Amino acid sequence: MAEFEPKIVGFFCYWCSYAGADLAGVSRMQYPPNLIAVRTMCTGSIWPPYILKAFQKGADGVLVAGCHIGDCHYLKGNYLTAKRMAVIKQLLEFFGIAGERLRLEWISAGEGEKFSRVVTEFTEEIRKLGPSPLKEWNSEARA
Amino acid sequence: MKEEVRRLLSEKEVAGFLGLRRDERGAVVPHLFTLENIDEVESLVVEEDQRYSPGKILLKIVAAHPGEKIGVMARGCDERALIELHKRNQLNLDDIVILGVACTRALAEKCRCPLPFPSKIAHGEKVEGVTGREELEAIEKLVEDERFRSWMESFSKCLKCQGCRSVCPLCYCPECGLAEESIIRHGEVPPEFPVFHLARALCLAGRCIDCGACEEACPADIPLRKLSKRMQEIMKELFDYVPGMSPDDNNPLSFTGDAEALKRLGGVIAAMKEEG
Numbered sequence: 001m002a003e004f005e006p007k008i009v010g011f012f013c014y015w016c017s018y019a020g021a022d023l024a025g026v027s028r029m030q031y032p033p034n035l036i037a038v039r040t041m042c043t044g045s046i047w048p049p050y051i052l053k054a055f056q057k058g059a060d061g062v063l064v065a066g067c068h069i070g071d072c073h074y075l076k077g078n079y080l081t082a083k084r085m086a087v088i089k090q091l092l093e094f095f096g097i098a099g100e101r102l103r104l105e106w107i108s109a110g111e112g113e114k115f116s117r118v119v120t121e122f123t124e125e126i127r128k129l130g131p132s133p134l135k136e137w138n139s140e141a142r143a
Numbered sequence: 144m145k146e147e148v149r150r151l152l153s154e155k156e157v158a159g160f161l162g163l164r165r166d167e168r169g170a171v172v173p174h175l176f177t178l179e180n181i182d183e184v185e186s187l188v189v190e191e192d193q194r195y196s197p198g199k200i201l202l203k204i205v206a207a208h209p210g211e212k213i214g215v216m217a218r219g220c221d222e223r224a225l226i227e228l229h230k231r232n233q234l235n236l237d238d239i240v241i242l243g244v245a246c247t248r249a250l251a252e253k254c255r256c257p258l259p260f261p262s263k264i265a266h267g268e269k270v271e272g273v274t275g276r277e278e279l280e281a282i283e284k285l286v287e288d289e290r291f292r293s294w295m296e297s298f299s300k301c302l303k304c305q306g307c308r309s310v311c312p313l314c315y316c317p318e319c320g321l322a323e324e325s326i327i328r329h330g331e332v333p334p335e336f337p338v339f340h341l342a343r344a345l346c347l348a349g350r351c352i353d354c355g356a357c358e359e360a361c362p363a364d365i366p367l368r369k370l371s372k373r374m375q376e377i378m379k380e381l382f383d384y385v386p387g388m389s390p391d392d393n394n395p396l397s398f399t400g401d402a403e404a405l406k407r408l409g410g411v412i413a414a415m416k417e418e419g
Contacts, residue, residue: 044399049326049342056338069405069415076399083382083395083404086411087348090377094282094370095337096291104414133291134337 006126009054010037010063010119011046015073016108017065023112031116032123035063042066044077048084051102055092058135061101061126065118068106078106098129144189144216144266147242151214152178157240160214161197161204163188173200189216189266192250196356198224198312205234214240220254220354222261223387224312227352230390233315245269254355255368278369279376298336300363307343307357307367313350320346344370349378349394352387381407 043066164174243261251259255275
């Protein structure tokens with residue numbers, strides 16, 4: 001069997017974390033290529049089922065990153081994100097997907113270094129956890 | 144109870160009363176009693192352990208007769224559903240007269256109901272409820288992979304009949320997220336799982352009053368009640384919020400919230416710990 005390469009879906013807010021990703025890019029910082037980035041206007045605008053859908057479609061981990069608390073462009077959008085992520089994490093646990101597969105981080109537009117560190121860390125963490133059980137279930141079902 | 148319904152109707156305190164009635168063929172069905180047909184009150188059924196969700200029927204009646212006072216027979220779960228609907232501006236509790244019915248111990252056990260009585264009781268005796276925690280523990284003690292498999296096997300039986308959605312007293316949205324093709328592909332049975340079932344559980348977080356109507360309606364015996372019970376626990380643990388208890392509080396997931404609420408999340412979300 002080929003070595004496991006994690007697939008990670010990232011939802012990043014337009015004002016902070018996506019800009020942070022850009023900064024990491026223009027600064028030529030290295031991070032693993034396992035990440036698929038989705039830009040959203042605010043992390044608070046991520047409809048929670050889309051996070052479930054990412055797992056459904058075979059993501060091994062989902063990273064949500066937005067502005068630090070207090071820095072939200074829409075004032076308190078990230079407050080809502082924090083609450084929602086806590087609920088989703090616990091629901092995933094109860095269902096049988098490790099809560100660590102969903103990670104929330106606050107990354108500002110100036111934190112290119114933090115962005116590359118978080119993505120590297122998270123990718124390694126997921127690599128240790130192995131493939132998402134859903135991915136395995138779906139490939140068994142197809143076989 | 145029959146006396147009280149007759150009094151409400153004849154003194155015009157309510158324009159109609161929604162309750163259960165034994166019809167000509169002997170079936171127990173929801174019925175709107177009115178002053179014109181006040182003799183029908185004789186066939187009102189209240190003693191038996193018959194349960195129904197008046198919420199959705201009431202929404203239709205209220206929409207057709209705005210501003211009219213309507214009486215309704217409600218068990219504990221029904222009352223909590225009405226409170227939730229009120230909070231969500233679907234109906235106005237000031238226009239509703241609730242005659243509360245306390246459930247028997249047998250019904251409470253059958254429903255695994257922790258609170259089998261409404262705030263004011265017009266009929267029946269208050270009995271202790273049951274928590275139903277054992278069934279959650281049975282799931283929680285499984286290792287992650289077994290838990291996952293047991294859920295997936297249950298979900299794979301889904302017929303996408305939408306019975307859970309149709310019967311749910313809190314599913315009132317004119318457009319449902321589960322019909323959104325970007326989440327659930329159309330025309331497939333079973334629907335994409337677990338996203339179908341987990342998205343529904345998430346949508347009802349802080350809204351579901353744990354009446355168990357969804358599980359009763361499910362033809363595939365999916366243990367939906369375990370999901371809703373756990374969702375309720377999560378909301379209680381994280382935000383100290385229980386839906387349907389008071390018309391004055393708000394679902395923490397329905398507003399952005401204050402910093403105080405976020406402090407409690409540190410244990411679950413590492414990023415919140417750093418923020419202090």
